[in-house]
Amino acid sequence: MYKLPPLPYAHDALEPVIGTVTMQTHHGKHHQRYVTVMNEVAGDSTLSLEELIADAKKRGDAKLFNNTAQAWNHAFFWESMTPRAAAPGGAIQQAIDASFGSLEALKKEFVTKGAAQFGSGWVWIVANEGKLQVVTTHDADLPWLGSSSVPVLVCDVWEHAYYLDYRNERDRFLGTWFDKLANWDFAAAQLAGGAGRYRYPAPA
Numbered sequence: 001m002y003k004l005p006p007l008p009y010a011h012d013a014l015e016p017v018i019g020t021v022t023m024q025t026h027h028g029k030h031h032q033r034y035v036t037v038m039n040e041v042a043g044d045s046t047l048s049l050e051e052l053i054a055d056a057k058k059r060g061d062a063k064l065f066n067n068t069a070q071a072w073n074h075a076f077f078w079e080s081m082t083p084r085a086a087a088p089g090g091a092i093q094q095a096i097d098a099s100f101g102s103l104e105a106l107k108k109e110f111v112t113k114g115a116a117q118f119g120s121g122w123v124w125i126v127a128n129e130g131k132l133q134v135v136t137t138h139d140a141d142l143p144w145l146g147s148s149s150v151p152v153l154v155c156d157v158w159e160h161a162y163y164l165d166y167r168n169e170r171d172r173f174l175g176t177w178f179d180k181l182a183n184w185d186f187a188a189a190q191l192a193g194g195a196g197r198y199r200y201p202a203p204a
Contacts, residue, residue, distance in 0.1 A: 095131075
């Protein structure tokens with residue numbers, strides 16, 4: 001059985017950028033529902049979640065894919081945020097400068113692409129062949145499946161992620177999120193790879 005990963009901080013830790021009610025609902029209701037349905041469909045699978053996602057995609061099992069991918073995406077999203085945000089440094093800052101010219105240029109592209117994503121989805125910073133890129137995915141899709149892209153950070157642009165706090169101002173949510181919550185330490189670990197790279201908790 002796959003578990004709902006606990007938040008790496010309290011529900012109210014991201015105030016005022018993301019409200020407590022949003023976090024309680026998003027984690028405890030939305031994310032939990034994906035995990036519940038995933039377990040119902042996956043049965044007694046002992047595959048890692050990453051392997052299960054790939055298998056569901058290969059077999060064309062849309063229900064299993066949507067719920068496994070959304071469980072993974074949300075778990076990665078929680079790690080992409082921190083209440084103790086600090087400016088990027090070291091290798092991640094060097095990669096940002098090399099790929100975008102500046103952190104401000106990265107923010108502009110991140111907010112622009114995320115705000116323009118039609119309907120539900122995700123806006124990601126990924127590393128691909130040593131270069132950082134901003135990409136969006138629709139619904140449950142994720143950028144690493146069948147690709148050499150490595151996810152570095154992600155922000156959820158489904159309405160339930162921000163509507164209580166920002167109404168329809170997705171661009172304001174993304175800009176504030178980038179400035180106040182982006183977890184650059186986590187991003188650096190993703191960029192470095194190896195044992196520090198994120199994997200969903202193994203099934204019990």
